Amino acid sequence: xxxxxxxxxxxxxxxxxxxxxxxxxxxxxLHEMKEIKIIFKxxxxxxxxxxxxxxxxxxxxxxxKAQEEGLPLSTMLRTWFIKMLRx
Numbered sequence: 001x002x003x004x005x006x007x008x009x010x011x012x013x014x015x016x017x018x019x020x021x022x023x024x025x026x027x028x029x030l031h032e033m034k035e036i037k038i039i040f041k042x043x044x045x046x047x048x049x050x051x052x053x054x055x056x057x058x059x060x061x062x063x064x065k066a067q068e069e070g071l072p073l074s075t076m077l078r079t080w081f082i083k084m085l086r087x
Contacts, residue, residue: 005031006028006029007029007032008029008032062076062077
């Protein structure tokens with residue numbers, strides 16, 4: 001007897017889809033999948049590194065400010081440096 005192929009249902013929400021895949025195996029749906037080609041282009045590495053020594057208290061203040069802005073500390077400081085050089 002031939003096994004009936006399952007069809008991926010239509011989902012109304014991402015949550016509904018997540019719950020579906022939490023309880024189902026993708027191997028039952030491989031016949032519906034199609035291969036795609038992904039090209040990964042890594043970011044251009046920074047050319048130079050600079051070391052700036054600061055007091056612990058200042059570093060903590062800078063880290064809090066970066067966190068408030070939702071940025072890694074080095075990104076925030078790099079942005080500040082560029083902004084100051086343009087003035």
